[in-house]
Amino acid sequence: MSKGGIPQVVDNHGAADFSRLMTVPQSEDLIDQAFRKGRKAQAPKGAPGEAGKNRELARVGAASRTFESRLHRVIRSFPNLDELHPFYHELVDVLVSVDDVKQHLGAVSWARSRIQSIRSDIEKRIRAAENNHEIMLARKEAYGRMASIVTDISDDLAELAKIRYELAGIPTLRIDQPTLVIAGYPNVGKSSLLTEITRATPQIAVYPFTTKGVHIGHRDHRHHQVQILDTPGILDRPMDERNPIEQQAILALRHAADTILFLLDPSGHCGYPLDAQTNLLNEVKTLFEDTTILTVENKSDLETTGEHPAISVTENEGLEAITENALDAAVDAFNERWQPF
Ligand SMILES: Nc1nc2c(ncn2[C@@H]2O[C@H](COP(=O)(O)OP(=O)(O)O)[C@@H](O)[C@H]2O)c(=O)[nH]1
Ligand SMILES: [Mg+2]
Numbered sequence: 096m097s098k099g100g101i102p103q104v105v106d107n108h109g110a111a112d113f114s115r116l117m118t119v120p121q122s123e124d125l126i127d128q129a130f131r132k133g134r135k136a137q138a139p140k141g142a143p144g145e146a147g148k149n150r151e152l153a154r155v156g157a158a159s160r161t162f163e164s165r166l167h168r169v170i171r172s173f174p175n176l177d178e179l180h181p182f183y184h185e186l187v188d189v190l191v192s193v194d195d196v197k198q199h200l201g202a203v204s205w206a207r208s209r210i211q212s213i214r215s216d217i218e219k220r221i222r223a224a225e226n227n228h229e230i231m232l233a234r235k236e237a238y239g240r241m242a243s244i245v246t247d248i249s250d251d252l253a254e255l256a257k258i259r260y261e262l263a264g265i266p267t268l269r270i271d272q273p274t275l276v277i278a279g280y281p282n283v284g285k286s287s288l289l290t291e292i293t294r295a296t297p298q299i300a301v302y303p304f305t306t307k308g309v310h311i312g313h314r315d316h317r318h319h320q321v322q323i324l325d326t327p328g329i330l331d332r333p334m335d336e337r338n339p340i341e342q343q344a345i346l347a348l349r350h351a352a353d354t355i356l357f358l359l360d361p362s363g364h365c366g367y368p369l370d371a372q373t374n375l376l377n378e379v380k381t382l383f384e385d386t387t388i389l390t391v392e393n394k395s396d397l398e399t400t401g402e403h404p405a406i407s408v409t410e411n412e413g414l415e416a417i418t419e420n421a422l423d424a425a426v427d428a429f430n431e432r433w434q435p436f
Pocket of ligand 2: 287327
């Protein structure tokens with residue numbers, strides 16, 4: 096949390112944690128809240144005869160400042176989309192459209208500045224008022240105009256509330272940490288490998304592009320914490336079987352993956368022949384042309400081709416050497432890519 100209790104969404108060089116987005120308040124609640132503050136506002140002691148003015152000035156000030164600060168908080172609680180790392184930018188765009196978010200936030204920002212200018216208008220009028228009737232009228236007008244502006248943006252606030260829920264589904268992947276992605280057909284041993292090399296139960300993050308969760312494990316290596324990802328539903332079958340959203344998820348992953356460990360199962364025990372697996376490997380190579388890809392054969396206890404390094408996760412054969420290589424490659428690639436700005 097940052098100052099003032101506003102959740103900081105973009106905390107680290109464009110890395111985002113959308114799970115901490117605040118709930119977006121709705122128009123009616125905002126209006127109730129602001130006018131309640133207005134009613135409770137205490138006027139400062141002033142010259143005799145100024146009591147009426149001071150009381151209404153305090154009310155208008157309290158109500159409008161409540162609107163202003165609550166709306167400001169809504170704006171600040173969303174990531175600055177222009178500063179967002181490309182990984183999150185793509186994910187946000189596929190889920191909710193960056194243009195829509197900008198438009199709704201623009202409306203909130205408009206409302207906030209309108210309320211500010213109403214406040215200064217009305218404050219002038221109250222100060223210049225000649226009698227109590229004028230003072231009351233000015234305050235009532237202020238309330239009416241502020242409420243109608245906040246009512247005008249009720250659709251935007253409602254949309255932002257929905258968007259907030261969509262964004263909460265984006266995994267809290269750290270863009271500022273080296274990332275190793277395990278890919279390969281189902282049942283080749285990806286999850287077993289992840290569990291084995293991270294020696295802890297991986298976190299499971301809800302990922303909006305697949306019904307299965309993304310598994311994230313961690314391992315310290317050369318003073319870095321490396322994230323290791325198993326992404327079921329994402330890099331485990333031919334690309335032409337994917338819908339546009341899954342394709343977009345793959346594009347997003349390109350910005351996050353420092354190294355890919357591609358697992359083959361030459362035994363076919365997984366249920367897919369080796370040439371189908373090799374085709375997927377070639378597709379992944381084409382899509383991730385700038386990413387280091389280590390190809391490894393698993394289930395060496397059953398069969399190997401001799402063409403790639405081989406491991407057996409269940410027999411714990413060759414695991415440490417391969418893991419060290421993969422972590423090295425991920426840290427190297429991360430050091431190349433990561434330029435904090
Ligand atoms: N014989 C053998 N079986 C393995 C090995 N690694 C994983 N398996 C088995 O392969 C099956 C699928 O493994 P899993 O990790 O769920 O694969 P995933 O779908 O790629 O995540 C499980 O029954 C594992 O026990 C291995 O090295 N040798
Ligand atoms: Mg699995």
